[in-house]
Amino acid sequence: MSDQNTAKQRLRALLSTCLLIGLAACNTATQPDATAEGDAPATAQNHPNVLLILVDDLKPAIHAFGDPVAVTPNIDQLAARGTRFDLAFANQAVCAPSRINLMTGARSTSTGIYDFGQNLREYMPDAVTLPQYFKAAGYTAESIGKTFHVGHNTVGDPQSWSRPAYKDHVIEYVSAEGKAVGKTREAALFNEFEIPKGDVWDYARTLKRGIAWESPDVPDEAYGDGRVAAKAVARLGELGESKQPFFLAVGFARPHLPFSVPKRYWDLYDRAKLPLPQFERMPEGAPAYAGKVGGEINAYAPIDEKTREANYPEALKRTLIHGYYAGVSFTDANVGKLMAALDRSGLSKNTIVVLWGDHGYHLGDHAIWTKHTNYEQATRLPLLFAGPGIGAGKATRQPAETVDIYPTLASLAGLGRPSGPQPIDGTDMTPVLHDPAKRLRGYAYHAFNRPNRLGQAVRTERYRLVRWTHEGTGERAYELYDMVRDPGETRNIAAEQPRVRAELDALIEREPKPKSVNLREQRARAKPTS
Numbered sequence: 001m002s003d004q005n006t007a008k009q010r011l012r013a014l015l016s017t018c019l020l021i022g023l024a025a026c027n028t029a030t031q032p033d034a035t036a037e038g039d040a041p042a043t044a045q046n047h048p049n050v051l052l053i054l055v056d057d058l059k060p061a062i063h064a065f066g067d068p069v070a071v072t073p074n075i076d077q078l079a080a081r082g083t084r085f086d087l088a089f090a091n092q093a094v095c096a097p098s099r100i101n102l103m104t105g106a107r108s109t110s111t112g113i114y115d116f117g118q119n120l121r122e123y124m125p126d127a128v129t130l131p132q133y134f135k136a137a138g139y140t141a142e143s144i145g146k147t148f149h150v151g152h153n154t155v156g157d158p159q160s161w162s163r164p165a166y167k168d169h170v171i172e173y174v175s176a177e178g179k180a181v182g183k184t185r186e187a188a189l190f191n192e193f194e195i196p197k198g199d200v201w202d203y204a205r206t207l208k209r210g211i212a213w214e215s216p217d218v219p220d221e222a223y224g225d226g227r228v229a230a231k232a233v234a235r236l237g238e239l240g241e242s243k244q245p246f247f248l249a250v251g252f253a254r255p256h257l258p259f260s261v262p263k264r265y266w267d268l269y270d271r272a273k274l275p276l277p278q279f280e281r282m283p284e285g286a287p288a289y290a291g292k293v294g295g296e297i298n299a300y301a302p303i304d305e306k307t308r309e310a311n312y313p314e315a316l317k318r319t320l321i322h323g324y325y326a327g328v329s330f331t332d333a334n335v336g337k338l339m340a341a342l343d344r345s346g347l348s349k350n351t352i353v354v355l356w357g358d359h360g361y362h363l364g365d366h367a368i369w370t371k372h373t374n375y376e377q378a379t380r381l382p383l384l385f386a387g388p389g390i391g392a393g394k395a396t397r398q399p400a401e402t403v404d405i406y407p408t409l410a411s412l413a414g415l416g417r418p419s420g421p422q423p424i425d426g427t428d429m430t431p432v433l434h435d436p437a438k439r440l441r442g443y444a445y446h447a448f449n450r451p452n453r454l455g456q457a458v459r460t461e462r463y464r465l466v467r468w469t470h471e472g473t474g475e476r477a478y479e480l481y482d483m484v485r486d487p488g489e490t491r492n493i494a495a496e497q498p499r500v501r502a503e504l505d506a507l508i509e510r511e512p513k514p515k516s517v518n519l520r521e522q523r524a525r526a527k528p529t530s
Contacts, residue, residue, distance in 0.1 A: 057361050060357075065382055102358070107403055111515060120148075128421070144165075181210055183207050212323070365377050399460065405426065445459075471517060
């Protein structure tokens with residue numbers, strides 16, 4: 001990026017923040033709680049702090065969400081202190097776009113950011129992110145761990161934070177076996193070491209695969225997530241001494257592959273008793289392109305890249321599932337450290353805590369591993385709100401989306417509804433946090449792309465409809481699943497239920513027209529040549 005372009009981005013960011021401050025000041029006239037820079041400074045006495053906990057690849061494999069296998073006492077305690085959304089969904093089941101959905105309040109279909117390497121400021125140079133919005137209202141906004149996705153040709157967003165973000169390792173090995181491999185494909189893609197000039201994907205293909213799991217008997221701080229937790233605990237103590245309220249985002253990498261987790265978390269589970277996938281094929285009547293073959297799972301040894309997922313040996317499936325749950329319990333322990341620090345300092349009395357997984361995760365169901373689909377296992381995520389003014393020990397089946405978090409947090413903090421300039425697609429769920437039976441929207445909306453196709457989906461309390469549209473021909477295909485009678489999505493009933501399909505299709509039709517899945521290529525062709 002040239003110095004001239006960098007200067008333009010900085011100028012746009014400054015103008016956006018100035019606009020935001022002016023809007024927040026206008027909000028003050030109608031919303032007495034709203035504050036902004038230029039008004040009376042926000043203080044920890046009149047505005048709550050925010051602790052936003054982001055977890056990579058975390059599906060609702062949590063005891064409080066109904067998973068009988070998961071050992072998650074700390075997240076369970078957090079759920080007992082707040083309200084959980086049992087039907088919360090990623091707007092797109094892939095890390096980088098999902099985190100941009102969170103930070104901007106805009107769906108992927110509104111931005112055209114569907115993949116890695118599509119950076120926020122290139123597509124929305126004037127966007128006011130969630131932490132920026134709080135900064136403009138007088139908060140200090142800080143990032144520790146994986147918040148924005150950094151890697152795979154994707155960069156973070158320094159202007160979102162009051163001080164440089166603290167980043168630690170996502171791909172890391174401490175065992176002799178893991179270290180012996182040296183530089184690995186995934187470590188390169190996550191920028192874990194200096195990368196030669198050129199395309200990182202091409203370079204990564206020249207490297208060896210890292211191991212898919214390890215379980216050394218080491219302290220938590222031997223891994224990045226343990227260090228992130230320790231850093232966050234220390235920073236909470238420092239922030240608590242300030243009169244200025246804080247917005248602290250803390251991101252954990254596990255249970256993302258590799259399942260590099262201290263032994264004691266593996267020891268919480270009996271591998272022989274872990275549930276295996278029950279349905280290892282695509283849904284009957286589903287288009288083939290709706291699924292996924294290979295991908296991320298093949299970046300790790302000892303996965304045989306030539307073996308179809310349904311044909312993995314049972315021992316391999318059990319080990320992968322064991323590693324995933326060990327990673328969940330590792331993150332649970334780190335969440336517990338944050339909550340203990342809040343309680344020790346007294347900050348929990350005036351801190352809103354949000355726990356969010358960036359999307360779900362396939363563990364062999366539909367013969368798929370990891371994410372990148374529109375199915376329930378890839379899209380459903382855990383979402384919890386706890387803190388002052390939020391119902392304790394409550395649960396709701398109000399369908400929620402990642403983009404709802406931005407306006408909901410703004411409302412809980414008394415800052416008024418954000419207005420962009422990017423699309424704010426989310427709904428303020430504050431009324432549901434006061435009354436879990438309340439319904440503000442009848443569905444959650446999500447999408448996933450395939451070459452030249454976009455699958456737009458709505459998920460109600462009973463059904464999921466996916467509408468696939470080919471951008472070149474306009475040809476459409478539908479998937480409809482009854483999530484009450486067929487929670488495993490084993491059979492597409494779109495042809496059998498035309499009335500339900502039409503009703504749900506009308507919901508999709510009412511949504512804004514989606515940006516092209518080929519927007520990146522269109523932008524590249526339109527860029528003037530020098």
